Amino acid sequence: MPHPHLQLDHVRLGYRMPTGMHVVVDDLSLALHEGRIGCLLGPSGCGKSTVLRAISGFEPLLAGSIALHGEAVSTPRRSLAPEKRRVGVMFQDYALFPHLSVDDNVGFGLRREPAAARTGRVRELLSLVGMASLGGKYPHELSGGQQQRVALARALAPRPELLLLDEPFSSLDVDLRERLAGEIRDILKEAEATAILVTHDQAEAFAMADEIGVMEQGRIVQWGNAYDLYHHPATAFVAGFIGAGVLVPGRRGDNGSIRLEFGDIHASGPVSNNAEVRVLLRPDDLLADAHSPIRARLVHKVFRGPGYLYTLRLPSGSEVLAQMPREDGHRVGDEVGIRLRTGTLPAFPA
Numbered sequence: 239m240p241h242p243h244l245q246l247d248h249v250r251l252g253y254r255m256p257t258g259m260h261v262v263v264d265d266l267s268l269a270l271h272e273g274r275i276g277c278l279l280g281p282s283g284c285g286k287s288t289v290l291r292a293i294s295g296f297e298p299l300l301a302g303s304i305a306l307h308g309e310a311v312s313t314p315r316r317s318l319a320p321e322k323r324r325v326g327v328m329f330q331d332y333a334l335f336p337h338l339s340v341d342d343n344v345g346f347g348l349r350r351e352p353a354a355a356r357t358g359r360v361r362e363l364l365s366l367v368g369m370a371s372l373g374g375k376y377p378h379e380l381s382g383g384q385q386q387r388v389a390l391a392r393a394l395a396p397r398p399e400l401l402l403l404d405e406p407f408s409s410l411d412v413d414l415r416e417r418l419a420g421e422i423r424d425i426l427k428e429a430e431a432t433a434i435l436v437t438h439d440q441a442e443a444f445a446m447a448d449e450i451g452v453m454e455q456g457r458i459v460q461w462g463n464a465y466d467l468y469h470h471p472a473t474a475f476v477a478g479f480i481g482a483g484v485l486v487p488g489r490r491g492d493n494g495s496i497r498l499e500f501g502d503i504h505a506s507g508p509v510s511n512n513a514e515v516r517v518l519l520r521p522d523d524l525l526a527d528a529h530s531p532i533r534a535r536l537v538h539k540v541f542r543g544p545g546y547l548y549t550l551r552l553p554s555g556s557e558v559l560a561q562m563p564r565e566d567g568h569r570v571g572d573e574v575g576i577r578l579r580t581g582t583l584p585a586f587p588a
């Protein structure tokens with residue numbers, strides 16, 4: 239097995255404050271192989287940007303190590319200079335040079351190359367990002383999405399070993415964000431780039447990354463693909479952070495099943511027998527069923543494009559969400575018959 243392209247081992251990072259060292263990332267490990275797109279996904283302040291800065295060489299390590307294809311570039315004792323790492327960075331505000339044309343922006347990192355090679359590479363990249371005819375334009379003449387593509391072309395031009403993308407879409411509106419994330423994924427795959435994205439936006443992470451690490455307070459609490467994070471969250475934090483859903487209380491019996499108000503289910507998580515648990519119920523885990531003996535009160539109903547999102551109050555007073563595929567005439571205040579779509583749900587210690 240070849241070395242991972244990027245490997246972080248037990249990395250600790252922090253900031254020196256008047257009160258002492260404030261550790262913001264602790265015991266963080268990850269490995270990313272060549273050609274893969276990884277993502278650090280987590281709420282604001284969990285330490286994502288600090289990790290990116292450490293990978294690019296701008297943040298000293300308090301413990302652990304960072305290696306690029308098997309060679310240590312950062313340890314607490316030694317750090318390779320940022321410009322020697324061949325790590326490209328693309329930020330949220332594109333940071334294009336306003337007084338340079340698109341061609342010159344993309345060619346900026348190639349200033350030391352012969353003119354013919356530079357022109358050829360700029361053309362190649364503009365065509366890769368679908369902007370071949372716009373090389374003579376200036377940044378202010380481009381839309382946000384186009385500027386993003388120029389920034390990507392500029393970051394890829396010097397053929398970095400690794401590309402870091404720091405919240406690259408956060409200044410774009412929501413509709414454009416997800417579409418552009420998918421397009422940029424295709425471009426990175428065509429360029430066979432290895433990249434790490436950091437974001438707090440799950441839709442962006444899902445649209446772009448092959449593998450995602452969910453961060454909570456300076457640690458990666460789960461590393462996996464989008465499907466696994468959504469369907470098999472490792473902790474209650476991941477369950478709450480990824481997708482919509484509600485954690486409902488239950489108790490796991492001797493036979494391994496969990497009794498919920500809806501009936502019995504099996505747990506897919508790390509819970510022991512005879513323990514109080516919380517079970518993750520996604521909106522698509524519940525179905526309306528007029529014949530079901532389980533009744534819930536409809537307290538809220540919103541139209542969500544493909545259907546309606548119901549908030550339902552159970553007899554115990556707990557509220558759950560349910561995605562209903564079509565208009566079925568229920569009104570707020572009605573009693574709705576419901577049942578579970580599945581017999582196995584993720585469960586966590588209470």
Ligand SMILES: Nc1ncnc2c1ncn2[C@@H]1O[C@H](COP(=O)(O)OP(=O)(O)OP(=O)(O)O)[C@@H](O)[C@H]1O
Nearest residue numbers: 253254262280281282283284285286287288289438
């Ligand atoms: N230069 C600094 N000096 C002191 N503390 C800092 C510095 N930069 C970041 N921090 C603190 O480190 C923690 C992690 O910050 P970081 O920017 O890495 O988080 P993030 O997950 O990228 O958040 P965001 O999405 O808001 O940028 C935060 O508590 C932040 O206040």
